Amino acid sequence: MFNTGSPAPLTPVGSCRYDSSLGLLTKKFINLIKHAEDGILDLNNAADILEVQKRRIYDITNVLEGIGLIEKKLKNRIQWKGLDASKSGELKDDVASLQAEVQTLSMEEHKLDESIREMQERMRDMSEDNSNQK
Incomplete structure (x- = not known):
């Protein structure tokens, strides 16, 4: 067939x-x-x-x-060499630690983005003020 x-x-x-x-x-x-x-x-x-x-x-x-x-x-x-099953607890701890670090870094990134936005607004305002004074 x-x-x-x-x-x-x-x-x-x-x-x-x-x-x-x-x-x-x-x-x-x-x-x-x-x-x-x-x-x-x-x-x-x-x-x-x-x-x-x-x-x-x-x-x-x-x-x-x-x-x-x-x-x-x-x-x-x-x-x-593979992954040793006895190390799975260590891996879980590492994953939790890395997830916490990612969350902290994300919050820090958000704060920095906000600061950048504020500084850009200030620079734009200053630029407009200088243009109006001339």
């Missing part, structure tokens, strides 16, 4: 592009890391287990390393 409902090339019914997507592969890769011995994963083994080319593994590791979720330990070995 073939899917003929779209103008795209014919694809077998039941095959799904998502099954080979980088997103799904990333989920499987992260699952491998989390279950790896000592939390260190060999990239060659990961490529074999996931049955993909190593360049696909590198696509994933480059992004995860770029956002600080993994780090390279040795050649072809990476370790999960």
Whole structure:
């Protein structure tokens, strides 16, 4: 059976592009890391287990390393850094602190905007007074 409902090339019914997507592969890769011995994963083994080319593994590791979720330990070995659940309380405190800081800064910005508006009015009034005196 073939899917003929779209103008795209014919694809077998039941095959799904998502099954080979980088997103799904990333989920499987992260699952491998989390279950790896000592939390260190060999990239060659990961490529074999996931049955993909190593360049696909590198696509994933480059992004995860770029956002600080993994780090390279040795050649072809990476370790999960991720977010530690024990630090979630600290994160909540940090978020609350940053929200309070944003509110304080917003109030300060409002006061400064008001001062600027008042000064602009004074300058306009002074300019008009000088024009009227000439």
